Amino acid sequence: MLNVVDAHAEGESGKVVVGGVGPVPGQTMFDKMLHFSEHLDHLRKLLLCEPRGAVWHNANVVLPSNNPEADFGYIILESTEYPAMSGSNTMCVATVFLETGMLPMTEPVTRLVLESPAGLIRIEAACANGKVERVKLVNQPAFVYHQDAKIDVPGLGKVAVDVAYGGMTFAFVDAGSLGISLDVSQEAVLYDLGQRIKKAAAEQLGVSHPADPRIPGITNTSFTGPLMREEGPDGEEIVRSRNAVIVSPGRLDRSPCGTGTSARLALLHARGELVPGQLFRHESLIGSQFDARIENTTAVGPYSAVVPSISGRAWITSFNQLVLDPSDPFQEGFVVGKPWEPEGSRHRVSAS
Template identity: 50%
Template sequence: MKMKRMVSVVGMHTGGERNDVITGGVLDVPGKTMFEKMRYLETQADDLRKFLLQEPRGTVTQCINLVLPPCDRQADAGFVIMESEHYPPMSGSNTICTVTALLETGMLPMQEPYTDLTLEAPGGLIKVRAECRDGKCLNVRFANVPCFVFGLDLPLEVPGIGTLTVDVAYGGMIYVLVNAAAFGFSIVPDEAADMVEAGEAIKAAAAVQIPAVHPENPQIHTINQTLFAGPLERGPDGLSSRNGVIVSPGRLDRSPCGTGTSARLAVLHARGLIEPGERFVHKSIIGSEFTGEIVETLTVGGKPGIRPAISGGAWITGFHQYVLDSSDPFPTGYTLNDLWKKRA
């Protein structure tokens, strides 16, 4: 074997969602900020994402995180998030997995009972508190980037579906939020395929009909996630709800989704349905849970917004070394539309 490349990866999942973490094989990436590094990978070095996430090495249900030296002196480490089709500025589930991998492999020192650290995501600095015991990272709580609402009760025409009323919000990615009950969805596993089909159609229509540009970073733009919101329930411990987030190129997030939870908190706060400090449990289609709360109200480019904190746990599933033989006919992998759905 004449090896051309080797990349070391820690296998991870949070809430059932696979978010692996690159810990070796990539020294650094050009760029003065983590956002610039993300853009460099996206525009100049996308072969790394394709190599790891596309077939035959990767799967459509997988994300991966590249750990890098931080650009901001306040940060302990930086990371770039790579999904099946794009590079989001922030991801909650990927943050939880990256923190757990960094601490449990010793890349960053673990302190018990709590380890406080700062990660630099492309979307901004993320303050983290990890609950640790006996060498295990039990829970990761992070304060997300500022989140806000683009619009409430917006009309949306979806071919084959009709006219919908939707909300649009930023939670680290830009979401169109839809009432699941309007489609008859209870957000249970048997509905997954139908939710994906409807969610991709809604996302494609919303991306065209509802312009969405981040007021402080115009390079963050366009609706790229659909969130089906289940009914809100109020109990003695706070609020709870189910949700299903549709991730391109056509699948359901297995976790409760950190940026989706953040976007929904922004919408709930804008509607006066939740107050800062109130507990909100968000459940995924497979029943896994993240807990969220609003820790700060603020403004984002003149828009009222919030800073949410999200918490959840992650688990190491394996240690992998992905290699590229110089004679391999698929150095950057491939996709087939039986699994990698293409939008019309």
């Protein structure tokens, strides 16, 4: 039996497993993630495959942290991979911790430190009347691998992409350059092209994370819209843009994507289009939004990098006890149809 609190952050699913898993060995959350992927992957399948899950579901397993700075730790489970970081999932986890009383809530702001597999994530949750109204997280550094790189994409020919890391590694492509409108009516086209572009970029562009070579290369495509600038109610300039992130195994991130937003901040800064402290408002295809800023600049190995912050909202949607009957023929669930087709290995350990 697994005790699960379902939640979503700006539309993106984020189940939070708060009990039933038991101890997971490892000194760090990255170590625990590796152990889980090798020895407990049946639990990921149980949570995310049919009949209990769907291709657009994610899950998080709450675990004690050995880091003295952290209040708790968590590992992230997705359809085909184990991300080391996810913005939307982190918002779900923080909201569940506070609204269920697993960690004490302080109004108007509760400060938490959670250990993700990517490292420590510092959080400020705006709270009122027992409710988490907004979660702001400071992500690990984001940086750019390639700008305006040309790749050969089957059926498209030469395509210009930028490649940046924000917890996962993204191939960014301007949607307008391909004649695509960023609208949910283009969902099937975005899926198809997103997978083709990602695969071509991963095969043709060298990417190796300088801090940990176990973090894989390009695993997502982000279709970006034009930048728009407007004046906010307090006179602050806001930079806005829409985007559509295609996540493995070929589906749309319902939120604006926290790690994709982090990577885009690094790209915009490298181009001189966004300065530290400036507000960037990222919008998904369903109209949900993340507010993001560059908190600081730093370096990751040979790459200039930014320290991104992302804020958004999350809501609890249900409380569940998932069970597995010994007579059930589908002990690890099952998958149907093309969206679940594996890409390479059975699953990937990655950083999102």
